[in-house]
Amino acid sequence: MNEDIKEILYSKEQIEEISKKIGAQLTIDYAGKKPLVICVLKGAILFMADIIRKMDTYTEIDFMDVSSYGDSTVSSGEVKIIKDLDVPVEGRNVLIIEDIIDTGKTLQCIVSLLKHRKAQSVKICTLLDKPERRVEGVVPNYVGFQVPNEFVVGYGLDYQGMYRNLPYVGILKEEIYENN
């Protein structure tokens, strides 16, 4: 699996350090607010698991699966809800945890849905941000790292369902997806 990676962008240690930092900030920002932390499946599961353990405040978690990509490495522009939340969001302080913001279409869709359902506040925490490709006006409140316009995998991010279990974030070799 490691041999399919062209370059490691962020190591396990760097990710650990940034989650600690963001978790500490969230502990301050959400003190007394009992946030509902939403993990956008499946890519955000590792980041969510790390972040919530660093939030020293009462939190509830829920999961949502919204797909815009299929198996391709380029956004299809289509967003559909595969799994909705179990918990009502009305009046809640919602924190969305994402793996990466690319065009912003996925988050644009989730944020407007949560606002429509009358969440009290909606904030976004993303491990990675690819600002070059943004087409929607989505601005994350907490960002781990910015990444160049390359297709990255690892630490939750996949290519055709694989590579999520790599402990780091790296650029996938082009030949892996060019051959498909």
Ligand code: 5GP
């Ligand atoms: P957006 O709607 O912002 O264009 O796309 C967001 C979703 O596309 C992410 O949650 C992620 O699942 C997928 N995505 C975007 N860029 C990448 C990338 O470089 N690598 C991987 N593995 N997924 C990506």
Ligand code: MG
């Ligand atoms: Mg995602």
Ligand code: MG
């Ligand atoms: Mg994916």
